Amino acid sequence: MSRTRATLLLVFMCLMPGWAPSHAATMTVTSLADSGPGTLREAIATASSGDTIDFGITGTILLTSGEIAVSSDLAIDGPGAPALAIDGNLAGRIFEIASGATVVVRDVTIQRGTVPLGGYGGGILNSSEPSRVRWGDCLLWPHSGNRGVADLK
Numbered sequence: 001m002s003r004t005r006a007t008l009l010l011v012f013m014c015l016m017p018g019w020a021p022s023h024a025a026t027m028t029v030t031s032l033a034d035s036g037p038g039t040l041r042e043a044i045a046t047a048s049s050g051d052t053i054d055f056g057i058t059g060t061i062l063l064t065s066g067e068i069a070v071s072s073d074l075a076i077d078g079p080g081a082p083a084l085a086i087d088g089n090l091a092g093r094i095f096e097i098a099s100g101a102t103v104v105v106r107d108v109t110i111q112r113g114t115v116p117l118g119g120y121g122g123g124i125l126n127s128s129e130p131s132r133v134r135w136g137d138c139l140l141w142p143h144s145g146n147r148g149v150a151d152l153k
Contacts, residue, residue: 024050078108088113
């Protein structure tokens with residue numbers, strides 16, 4: 001194949017859908033509600049791997065629909081632990097991190113999560129490897145469960 005043809009083939013392949021590099025998005029939480037448009041739950045559910053979730057709000061997100069499952073590689077960047085709390089409402093765990101997910105959580109308070117007696121991680125259950133989940137400038141308190149606030153393995 002001539003050099004010109006090879007170059008044209010490479011250019012054509014790069015322009016095909018699916019060949020372009022993907023770019024991470026930043027999703028902004030705009031609601032303190034537990035579910036619906038603009039909520040943390042919706043942002044996590046629709047996030048793609050590599051996305052960042054930040055907050056255009058302060059206050060307390062009171063969970064009423066159970067724990068939030070995190071299965072994508074993502075970053076959750078709060079406005080500061082004193083400014084934003086994610087509250088389990090003493091009704092269940094707050095986050096469950098899926099096996100294989102790489103997650104960074106910064107600058108939020110995670111409070112009042114609970115699991116049944118004998119359960120792990122009232123606030124956070126990490127099913128991934130410990131090195132894949134990072135926490136920075138977060139407050140984790142108070143939670144119930146006889147096996148701790150967070151099961152980070």
